[in-house]
Amino acid sequence: MATSKDELFAEFFQVQESIDVVVETISSAQLPSDLESLERDIPPLFRLANEANTLEQSALRPLRLLGETASELAQYLSLQSRKIDLILSHILMQENADHPSERAHSYGGSGFTLWRESAFEYGQRLRCKLFLEHEAAAIYCYAEVIDASASDQGFMHQVLFTLIREQDRELLVRASLHAQTRQLKKRHQQQH
Template identity: 55%
Template sequence: MSTAKVDLFNQYFQIDETVDVNLKTIADHLVPIDNDALELRIPPLFKLANEVNALEQSALRPLRQLGDLAEELAQFLKAQSRKIDLIMAHILATEHQDEQKTQAHSFGGGGLILNDLADHSIGQQFCTKIFLHHEAAAVFCYTEVILKEPLTQGWQYTMAFSRIRPEDQELMVRASLHSQSRQLRKRRKNEQN
């Protein structure tokens, strides 16, 4: 496989954390040729979930400038938003039952790493749905197998994004950094006990 694709994948930080993924193998010609074509294929529910997430972020920023009184209001709004996020995450997770459901054990801005029993070739394209439960968001994109390593049972695949919206790739980067922060807090807590 092209070392350029591996190099591009490695430019992004990867975090070891499990995320739910739906995969559907597709032929190369079915990968959208540009972001406009990708936008047309993204299911409306995925767009809605990410818009809700973006609205929450932009709505809370002005409250931070109001001082201490706004803190309680911000906490209330975060709780309300979290309820909506949980409902959206559940609805998204139950969509598209016909696809292969699996879990990636590592993710980041360059793609995913996952184990699978199925034998896919390098270059195999997938229509991919990634469910980021901690972010209450989901990403609809296309991935390609760029590395394949044998395991005792099955294979470990490194899957790079072959087509992803820039805002979704940014979401993947943010999610990996948030995951690292959670892991660091957990480690500190364990060391203190």
């Protein structure tokens, strides 16, 4: 089992895709003590968005197994669901209009990387909101800065999730795999 923070960060694949994130520095005292406290801390709109995403995944799966006619129905329902997802995604972004968002450079099930002009301190605790546009979902979690490397453009931070719901981690893993599929299709189209 991985023990160092670097090993924990490397446990999950990181996809090079930019997503909106809102990060707020917090003290260790502001960190929820367990998953139950995290659940109480998550804004209702974040719970709603992720519940809708989970329901869609579980509802469409059985339809795809029924054959050609069900496949067309599943496609139609997916399009209807996508409309709702787009509206929900827009509402989620408005929820954080008072907090400036930044762009994560990459993300995965263990954390994300973030370019900033100024450096966070090693070990800085963060309250994070990640917005997955293609999945029409948002993740609310807590994390820790485990690395900050300087360059001409600023500082690249590695941010490790320290308190995240398992279903949200699974959503991030699924989103990173979908992003990789989009990138591979785009690369294939460019080559042909």
